[in-house]
Amino acid sequence: MKTIFIVLLIAALGAGSYFYFSKKQQTSKADPKELIAGKWKMDSIKVSRRPDSSFPLSFSVANSDLYPYQYDIDKKGLIIQTRNGKAEDSGQYKFVNDKELLTWSNADSSKKIQWKIKKLDSLNMVVQDKDSTVFSFKKI
Numbered sequence: 001m002k003t004i005f006i007v008l009l010i011a012a013l014g015a016g017s018y019f020y021f022s023k024k025q026q027t028s029k030a031d032p033k034e035l036i037a038g039k040w041k042m043d044s045i046k047v048s049r050r051p052d053s054s055f056p057l058s059f060s061v062a063n064s065d066l067y068p069y070q071y072d073i074d075k076k077g078l079i080i081q082t083r084n085g086k087a088e089d090s091g092q093y094k095f096v097n098d099k100e101l102l103t104w105s106n107a108d109s110s111k112k113i114q115w116k117i118k119k120l121d122s123l124n125m126v127v128q129d130k131d132s133t134v135f136s137f138k139k140i
Contacts, residue, residue, distance in 0.1 A: 032098050035120050037075045040137040042067035043124075047133050070140065079103065101127070 045067075072080040073093070081089040091105045101115040118134065119126040125137040 030122070032117065032120055033075055033095060035122060036073055036093075036125065038073060039140045040071045040073060040125060041140050042069060042071075043136040043138045045133065045135055071137070 068083050069088070070082045072082065077092045077094055079091045079093055080087055081091070089105065091103055093101050093103045096102055096114070099117050101117065103113045103115060113129070115127040115129055117125070118128055123139050125139075126134060127137075128134045
């Protein structure tokens with residue numbers, strides 16, 4: 001009887017330490033300012049109007065050939081939009097917190113476009129604007 005109790009106690013301690021250390025590794029995420037830097041290509045757009053709107057609409061386009069633009073985002077806050085290798089527009093961004101960005105065009109410095117970061121990792125970025133449009137990007 002004592003042997004069964006000791007075996008169960010050791011198993012419980014092993015399982016507890018496994019869950020503790022695996023959870024601890026998951027909580028130490030990479031810095032979003034590091035993850036956002038790089039070249040991105042739009043992968044899909046999901047447009048949906050709010051339910052309180054008089055004209056409800058929802059559609060999704062997921063063909064990356066439809067999006068010829070690439071976005072080069074650096075760590076310092078610069079965004080350069082290119083099409084076929086030529087720079088077409090530039091803007092800037094600033095993190096409000098780990099889940100929100102302010103973006104603005106260099107032509108209009110009013111920092112009013114706010115994005116909620118739904119997903120950001122080393123390969124994918126998904127952001128949502130205030131009108132509930134969701135933009136998915138893939139790192140290239």
